[in-house]
Amino acid sequence: MTTDSQKNDDRKAWMGVLARAKPDALAALMPADQPDHVLLRAPEIGSVMVRGRVGATGAPFNLGEVTVTRCALRLACGTVGHGHVQGRNRDHARQAALIDALMQTDRAEAIRTQVLHPLAQTEQAARHARAAKAAATKVEFFTLVRGEDK
Amino acid sequence: MYVAVKGGERAIDNAHAFLAEERRGDTSVAELSVAQIREQLRLAVNRVMAEGSLYDPDLAALAIKQARGDLIEAIFLIRAYRTTLPRFGASRPLDTAAMAVTRRVSATFKDAPGGQILGPTFDYTHRLLEFRLAADGVVPPAPTALATGDAVPHITGFLNRDGLIETDTPSDDIPPDLTREPMELPASRPLRLQALARGDEGFILSMAYSTQRGYGRTHAFVGELRIGTVEVEMDIPELGFAVCIGEVEVTECETVNQFKGSKTEPPQFTRGYGLTFGQTERKAIAMSLVDRALRWKELGEDNTGAPAQDEEFVLMHADNVQATGFLEHIKLPHYVDFQSELELIRKLRAEAMSALQKEAAE
Amino acid sequence: MTTDTLMGGFTDPARQSASAFRACLTALSRPGHIQALSFATPPAPMSVAAGGLALTLLDGTTPVFLAGALDGASVRDWLTFHTGAPLVGASDATFAFGTYADLLPLDRFAIGTPEYPDRAATLVIEVPSLETRGAHLTGPGIKDHAFLSLPAIAPFQANHALFPLGFDAFLTCGDRIAGLPRSTIVRDV
Numbered sequence: 001m002t003t004d005s006q007k008n009d010d011r012k013a014w015m016g017v018l019a020r021a022k023p024d025a026l027a028a029l030m031p032a033d034q035p036d037h038v039l040l041r042a043p044e045i046g047s048v049m050v051r052g053r054v055g056a057t058g059a060p061f062n063l064g065e066v067t068v069t070r071c072a073l074r075l076a077c078g079t080v081g082h083g084h085v086q087g088r089n090r091d092h093a094r095q096a097a098l099i100d101a102l103m104q105t106d107r108a109e110a111i112r113t114q115v116l117h118p119l120a121q122t123e124q125a126a127r128h129a130r131a132a133k134a135a136a137t138k139v140e141f142f143t144l145v146r147g148e149d150k
Numbered sequence: 151m152y153v154a155v156k157g158g159e160r161a162i163d164n165a166h167a168f169l170a171e172e173r174r175g176d177t178s179v180a181e182l183s184v185a186q187i188r189e190q191l192r193l194a195v196n197r198v199m200a201e202g203s204l205y206d207p208d209l210a211a212l213a214i215k216q217a218r219g220d221l222i223e224a225i226f227l228i229r230a231y232r233t234t235l236p237r238f239g240a241s242r243p244l245d246t247a248a249m250a251v252t253r254r255v256s257a258t259f260k261d262a263p264g265g266q267i268l269g270p271t272f273d274y275t276h277r278l279l280e281f282r283l284a285a286d287g288v289v290p291p292a293p294t295a296l297a298t299g300d301a302v303p304h305i306t307g308f309l310n311r312d313g314l315i316e317t318d319t320p321s322d323d324i325p326p327d328l329t330r331e332p333m334e335l336p337a338s339r340p341l342r343l344q345a346l347a348r349g350d351e352g353f354i355l356s357m358a359y360s361t362q363r364g365y366g367r368t369h370a371f372v373g374e375l376r377i378g379t380v381e382v383e384m385d386i387p388e389l390g391f392a393v394c395i396g397e398v399e400v401t402e403c404e405t406v407n408q409f410k411g412s413k414t415e416p417p418q419f420t421r422g423y424g425l426t427f428g429q430t431e432r433k434a435i436a437m438s439l440v441d442r443a444l445r446w447k448e449l450g451e452d453n454t455g456a457p458a459q460d461e462e463f464v465l466m467h468a469d470n471v472q473a474t475g476f477l478e479h480i481k482l483p484h485y486v487d488f489q490s491e492l493e494l495i496r497k498l499r500a501e502a503m504s505a506l507q508k509e510a511a512e
Numbered sequence: 513m514t515t516d517t518l519m520g521g522f523t524d525p526a527r528q529s530a531s532a533f534r535a536c537l538t539a540l541s542r543p544g545h546i547q548a549l550s551f552a553t554p555p556a557p558m559s560v561a562a563g564g565l566a567l568t569l570l571d572g573t574t575p576v577f578l579a580g581a582l583d584g585a586s587v588r589d590w591l592t593f594h595t596g597a598p599l600v601g602a603s604d605a606t607f608a609f610g611t612y613a614d615l616l617p618l619d620r621f622a623i624g625t626p627e628y629p630d631r632a633a634t635l636v637i638e639v640p641s642l643e644t645r646g647a648h649l650t651g652p653g654i655k656d657h658a659f660l661s662l663p664a665i666a667p668f669q670a671n672h673a674l675f676p677l678g679f680d681a682f683l684t685c686g687d688r689i690a691g692l693p694r695s696t697i698v699r700d701v
Contacts, residue, residue: 008391019396020396040518041521041593044525046236047236050241052343052400053246053318053320056246057304057317059320059340060321061325061347062325062327063344064203065204066395066398067205067235068395082389127250129294131299132294134253135297138268388593
């Protein structure tokens, strides 16, 4: 049995993958048979104020904004999907909302395999590649043995 | 007297056309694309995002192209565009401890867990022009090593455990926002950090340098400098939970400053903090030095009268869009103002002359 | 949150919000002139006009107070989804929605400060009928005089006496809206 909080964690995870995905990558993976849907909130471009913390751990402060596009839609069966994605690509937000909706239907497993897994893998691969290049610049200190310690 | 002038409209239109042509430059040279600017002039893009206070690399690149590389003009364009966007809300504070770091160095601890990661830095280059770049741009792939994926904890956390450094008490207060409410002085530290984060790199750099040269006496070490990407999370009311809405690259700098103690605080290390969008390391370090210098009052230190300790001076002059707006407006027509000055001068001269004549006559 | 509360927003946000803003602006700058504002379809019991005003003027920085029957799950959810405005108590609100009786007493709403008279509340009062007769209005934006059916006289006279402080009000009825800024002088006839 899955609890509400597990369901939310699962949904949080896929919404994050969709938000961080490159718009083109998501567009290329969209299923051919896209269900009819009604836009509850047409794709809308706006911003979100990004906050940091004083000294990384203290009180919040406003760092600056980031562009975000959001969209909400409803499938014929009544399922509602939300998309909040970085950048200013309306299709990206609409497609993210559509995948979010489909992930709550019986097509979830197919969508997970066809759309979310490849996106997550691409993201992981890019992260690993960057981390590996950073790792190659890690300094290895050698402590030189001083004469009198011999 | 009112001087009405007509006929400027055609001149302005033609000036815009001339500007567009100059922007394009020699048409026998290939045109620069926005994507090229975004990828190959990334540090300029980062500066425009940091000081424009809007994270969007494509927009920043476009602004740089439109501004012909004038970064302050590009920042101006980004600030203007930003005002047209509806704001959906505010993110949860970034968790910079969870940063995917591409660079992380400490000047205070050699053996910090997570290691010293140099990343794509200019630090050890010889500052010799590479004429090879003028010939071709083929770059061999960067070497890789096994990334352990281990956590990279904040270095100042280690000093914290021994109580040797002041702690920043976490809170969830809603911070003031100078883009919505006019800045009120004295400013809280969150308000100061917002102003510094969007402040001019050159100005913040000079202020920070002045503290190093003795104006404010805050001898600083870079406790930690880290650059990397962090996820941005926002609470979505209709969902009832927070979701990741994207990822931003940031530079974070924590300085550690010697502190002899005061009437209110024991001797310990104190901290300065810098956080900026993108890989903007000079700015982040400078920001943390200026942040620390501005904290003299809350730490019970003496005001030495140094410019960097003067909150009004620093915060009111840090913004390059405000500064350039006021500075550059004086080149625009002031015919009426000047006419009145002219008449005043003439009147004063006439008075002075007649006084002289009177004196001579007596 | 049900899907019904997610419907009823602007279908053409750019044009409709501009047009709705013009209706609100005209209503407030021409007291006694009734404007049509018909794009939104908020859940009952919020009127179409009040819903349109909400979609146009509210966002995450405008705390809202909902009075009486309006303070139900459907209107709350609708406002949250479409505007992001936080819901607060009467004294913290920059916008307050309700019938006249539910909004009473009116002196609990913010009237601004001498330094910032703009930090005052705007009341959006749902009225059963809205006609250009009744109370006698004069003041800025009114040529000679105008008439408007007000739910009461004395509280709006008291509010005007606070000028330049005081709240501003809109009256909404179905898809029609009228404005009553603090600058308007109200007299009984």
